[in-house]
Amino acid sequence: MPAATSASELRRPSVGSRCAPWLWTLLVLLSCEVCLRLSGAELGKLFDPAGVANARDILGGLLHPDLSADFLHRVLALSVESLLIGLLGTVLAVVIGFGLAWLATAVPTLPDPPRQPPVLWRLAASTLRWAARFTLGLLRAIPEIVWAYIFVRLLGLGPGAAVLAIALTSGGGIGKVWAELAEAVEPRGVQALRASGASRAGVLAFAVLPQVRRPWVAYALFRLECNIRNGTILGVVGAGGLGSEIALSIRYFQYDKLATTLLAVLAFVVVLELLSLQLRQRPLRWTLGLAALGAVWALLRLDIPWADLWQAPGLSLLSLADLRPDVPFVTTVLGQTGDTLMMAWAATVLSALLAFVLAPLTVTPLLTASYLSDPPRRPLLSRLLRQAAKWASRAVLQLTRAMPELTLALVFVVWVGGGPLAGILAIAVHNMGVLGRLYCDVMEEAEPGQAAALQTQGASALGTYLFGVLPQIQARLAAFTLYRFECNVRATVMVGFVGAGGIGDALNTAISLFHTRDLSWLLLTMVSVVALVDAVGDHLRGRLLKGRHVQSVHTAATALPATPSHPNAFT
Structure with missing residues (x-):
């Protein structure tokens, strides 16, 4: 008996380990308050009389969309253009991502290879792999709107700027994730081909690709969804699509037209x-066939002056010839960088709090069903209220996730004025929907044993969540939240283009006024900060998920919500 008691005591978590999550939560909340204060974001502006009047005007217009035939026809035409922009941009991104991922992937070697390649060959291969990874990080670090603004200067107004912007940023993201997936494959098949003398290309083609084909396609389809949504907003800088109509509607206070566009x-x-x-559940040829048809349609329909890319004088926008530090300017850039990081962190914390409350309401076993095989039957009124709460929460998360940050930023700039508060609110509202979706998927995957034991003892839904589900998933929730912070850093850069x-x-000012030195400094600063945040985030997520049999959180945080392995994921 004493030995059993001793083993039980060893398994029992200490008071410190039980309190640690709550202490970390308190520190995170305090850091959010500090960031709000230092960035100058005053939440009281939401309830300022002028702001409330603006919000009332916006809401009144949104409740009465413009359904006139002429405007609906215009919205339909712009919607098709946005669809083709996102589709063609994704096809180009897949080409870019595949080429760079092929070069960036490190193929496992045999523990004791019979012969080694020459030193110069290994050095050249390592250098090429590093260059491919650096290029992927560079492309991914610059938000689409920055590329779009640059390409508008190169190609003029129209969809070409949006297509190329999506292709570059998304290509970097796709290549990074695909390379990570390729390096995480089961090594035995790779080593078997290596032992038979297969080349690197042969190993990738016959041992790696068969293992990663499905997750690669799943992630590409997810990026397609994101890119088509992005294609609807890049028009705010003149890059075609629905974004141009959104910007005009807000600029001229035509909120009825804005409502119609947002519904689209x-x-x-x-x-x-x-x-x-549906495509994830069908053979690969369906996806490839539809992508090819869509790309051909886009090339025929969209008016893109490809030849101007090589003739445009705007290529001189970036200049590394004169990067002598200007102390006042560098000080200003560092201050703006600090504001960007604080805005992203505050928005992430606020959205995580809201998602933490709403996500459990969408989980079927917690709210409307049970972890028990034979649960007690609830009264009719209770069942109806629980169903209403579940579907209302899902609708809120879906709606906020569907609205791009840039569109929300335009709305909040009208509501509370320009500045950090508008950007924080825009990113927080959109991110609430994304995190809510991720949190819901993780909660649906929780092991039912502990939760069922609590429900057997009569625990409420809240008690089951806090003590039966949350302890299993808190590390993954924290990891997903960190990943979204990395994404929100780039989103904060984007909303700044509309004064948020x-x-x-x-960046907007430097591009508009052709200040090449300032633009070069700003881009170098932004890329460095994004790379540093990504590296720190990767390290922290690895620590959080150490010992867990899960894929890369970056992959899971993007491809997870809509994969077939999550049948309860809502749309």
């Missing part, structure tokens, strides 16, 4: 998610 965006997102889910604070405003 929402319909886009829902239909695309349903289509993506951060370093994006300075």
